[in-house]
Amino acid sequence: MDMLPACCVWGGSGRVRRRPGGCDDAGRYKPLVFMPRVLTPVFSRHLLHVAFAKKKRSRVLSIEQAIILAGGQATRMRPYTDDAPKAMVPVAGSPILGYQLLWLAEHGVKQVVLSVGYRADLIRAYVGDGSRFGLSAAYAVEDEPLGRGGGMKLATRQLADPAGDFLALNGDVITHFDLGDLIEGHARSGAAVTIALSPYRSNWGVVDIDEADRVRGFVQSPVLPYWINSGVYAMASQVSGLLPDKGDHEDTTFPALAEQDRMRAFRIDGYWRGIDTVKDVKEATGELLGQGRELPVRFRLTGA
DSSP: OOOOOTTEEEOGGGOEEEOSSOBOTTSOBOOOOOOOOOOOOOOOHHHHHHHHHHHHHTOOOSOOEEEEEOOOOOGGGTTTTSSSOGGGOEETTEEHHHHHHHHHHHTTOOEEEEEEOTTHHHHHHHHTTSGGGTSEEEEEEOSSOOHHHHHHHHHHTTOSOTTSOEEEEETTEEEEOOHHHHHHHHHHHTOSEEEEEEEEEOSSOEEEEOTTOOEEEEESSOEEEEEEEEEEEEEOGGGGGGSOSSSOTTTTHHHHHHHTTOEEEEEOOSEEEEOOSHHHHHHHHHHHHHHTOOOOGGGSOTTO
């Protein structure tokens, strides 16, 4: 049998076939070298999740102006409000207003108009031009009590962009939820007003009983299957013309818009607390301290 070159082998039926690869000039077998395929990178679910999360965090806020209704006296909160407006009541050492301003600035709000009346001088002394909170502050001062709706209407005249949408807050709430989510929902819906809602937590404990009226247990201040007005709103610019000159927007403007199907709801996913009583002040203080959310010393009140 003749000797075959190294690059060839005997095949079936006495045929000669070449080995994969071939021979070099000296007749030595040169194996075929398989190059690895260049693969197109494919994102795993985890990487996609991270990518979307980063996109969400880098979201550009589309509403950069807000109104805070800070003119209320709140007689139910005495002695805190004997000589100070409700928005200046200290919680964990800092005014409610301080929490609101820093929260708004954190979410990209650049201008806040403060609707003030009772002891407006204390608010001016604490807030100033707003720069230490990371935004600019303007003041709409009521010569006489106008109610929340009238105070808001007065404040809209000082917004930096009168044709732009704006946020509005009652001056007695502390909250930490993603404002960007509220604003995106508002923009998608095309509503005149989007109202942020918080789960309703009962002020009383409830008794758990069975069908035979046997007492099975007790639950202190449970969350009930209802949603309440959180006092935080996203509003289209045209709403300013629908607000009352005097009175409450929740008694006039909001019912009319709801009847016209021009309001939408946003359910808060995060901390929210309305400060309406002395008990609320004490409970909110404990909650914020427990969460480590008290404000830095420079935002606290002297002696608070």
